[in-house]
Amino acid sequence: MQTKLSESPKEIIYAIDQAKKQREISISEFFTKNRHLLGFDNPLKSLSTTIKEGVDNALDACEESRILPDLKIEINQVSEGRFAVIIEDNGPGIVKEQIPKIFGKLLYGSKFHKLSQTRGQQGIGISAAALYGQLTTGKPIKITSKIGKGKPSHYYEIHIDTSKNEPEIIKDIEVDWNGDHGTKIELQMEGKYQKGKRSVSEYLKHTAISNPHVNLSFKEPDGTKTEYLRVTNTLPVEPREIKPHPDGIELGILIDMLKNTNSRTLQSFLCTEFSRVSSNSARSICEKANLYPNARPGRIAKQEADKLLGAMRESKFMAPPTNCLSPIGDKLLEGGLKKEIDAEFYTSVTRPASVYRGNPFMVEAAIAYGGSLNRESPVELIRFANKVPLQYQQAACAITRSVSKTAWKQYGLHQSGSNIPVGPAVIVVHIASVWVPFTSESKEAIAHYPEIIKEIKLAVQECGRQLNKFVRKQHKVKDEAKKKSYLEKYVPVIGEALKEILNLKDADEKRSIENLKIVLEKSRQK
């Protein structure tokens, strides 16, 4: 090697040259160049992503502190192509010291390091919105927050230093706040406002369906005000945080966990840091991996960690606990749907929890049918992940695939090949998980895990069976009506023919008609 290098001085010079240019890339710089990865591809989508991130955070915060959420959202047009967004909640508020970091630093958050079902996952969303606003308008994000009665409310204006990924505080004062607690954010951004498909108002409407415990008021740039009212005062079950399940763990994470654990022995590490690992199974894992159960976890070298992982993969464990999941609930999902979709028939189902790659998840589905819904167009598919509506990349999503791979003809909808069915219906699918596998960081489509696709199919099939019962009943009613009109039409013709052939008197003809109706009516009911 040595000789080789000395023989190629040009390459050395090149390497040294390169080294001069190599430096750390700040996450904010990365975002500036790759904002499409986070859902800020164009003005239209940027505005809706901002609303989405703000609403997700507000709802997560309210639920964690068991507060029934009241949200106010306002979008005002400042000038051509520029909007001011205001999102206000009655949540627990944010401790003063945390405010700058949460809004002025990307990848800072409470949710990334724990396994529990929350809307946000990475701690990137709202600060990304702030950064986008700053990049397009130069204006800082404004935050007002109060954490309780008698506490002061703090007002901040924050600028993000993109090279350092650090907040720059522009203003920090105390202000008046009407209310006991809550957070209000205001930011300006370049954007485009539209109604209809994939719009902000559609997003909020769907949010009202999947979060029937939320009160939401929305003021659009043209002044239109919409109120979405809660249909229940019960908060959803609080999702619990769980330890990772050994089935889903990867080597890098295992090594990190080994380094950072407080456990003194390998056996107790396995028992305490993972769910569903008993001390017996921990010992047998150690045996399989040829490691001492008493070994210090921190001493396990990389190669041994590999062996340990292999032993874990070979062992069988109980499925992870499912009390970490918080479904909407079939009744409430149906209630939410009834409130926002005008149809004749509603059905819903919540499936038992299941597991993919060691992560527990749960699928819920609902169908609304008939009424004012369009009979000729493909059904509207509303997708939710952890109660958040998914508006983009429908075609790439496991939910879309599962629905189109289901044979809908047997459930009373039209379908050509493996396409989205056609008919007067709305199909809703919700997947709740401690870690929803999105295909990208902008969280728009769910990855195609076979376990997930199978569960979604089972859920929509169950709804389909209920739908079919209803559609069949409807047909029966129609048939009955048709048969009844048949009697009205043709019985008199028979009477007339008999009269012509047998020269009946009018009275006899009439009597025959009446009797024939009775005979046929009787046989019809059999």
Add this chain to the structure above:
Amino acid sequence: MKETVKQIKETATKIYDKINKKKKPEVSVPIRSLGNVSYDPKVGFFELKGGRKKRALTVNTIKSFAQTLKMMALSKNVVENDDIATKREAYYVSKNWGDARFKEQTESDTVMDDIEAMFMVNREQLGFIPEEKGGDIAGNLIVIDKDPSTGKEIKIDCTKFGSGAYSIPTSVEHLKFETNAKFILAIETAGMFQRLVKHNYWKKANCILISMGGVPTRACRRFIRRLSDKKNLPVYVFTDGDPYGYMSIYRTLKVGSGNAAHINKYFCVPRATFLGVTPGDIDDYKLPTHPLKDVDKKKIKDVLKNDPFVREHKEWQRALNAMQKMGQRVEQQALAAHGLNYVIDKYLPDKLKSVKKFLP
């Protein structure tokens, strides 16, 4: 005719009584298909086996039930007034029946066929006549008809139509015949008929030529039957050499059809025999051929298996199997390959030398 009215009244009375006893009325109709006929060469035609289907009046059958009764009422009316109605006219009468009216004539024709079968009569007895033309006649025959207005007898000499022909009327029951011809030659195609007329073949062979124009109509079948019965004439049939010519044309003329088995008794010509073109003729006369179509192959397979007529006659089984094996069919006009008048000068005289060998 009065018999028909009586039957209609009886059926209607039964229905009327059932209804007023608050019971479901029903009618029974013979099943009209090849599966419900039998064939005995001594009898000479397809006879109905006993199969009948009962049609109860239910919500689902009420429309056709009402239509059948209205059609019966129309028939009674027509017969009582000594009138007639064409099938097309009957269809138009139904336009006064409100919701029970027919949408297409095929619907009213089917109902008519059902009533025929129900009473075992032919539609002329019900007062209904078809529009279809009966067929053309040329040769040594005088038909004695009546003048429709005066009732006076008219003699029609079928030798005197020149290059034209006498048309068989739709109703033939009243016709009488005078002839000294030796046989009747029934021909499938108008083209072949024209050739034979043009060259006065009937004079040469002393026969009566009849053009059937495809599957013979009821009137044509009945005409041939009455003529051959009254004058004791053999009937020879000359069609294309294909399953359609053999089974749809020849067999229907000779023994009738499965669909209208209730009237076969009157509309068959059991003494008919088959002159040609036979599968054997293809080799014997070196005739140019066409390959069998898929429908032909299917038809051969089907009749070998299901047709009581074919199952009775080994000769036909042999002929059809030979054709299936060759995979070829032949047209009447193929004889022209040896000269336009080959059929007159050679083929027909040749064939007529050995009528005993004609297919049954």
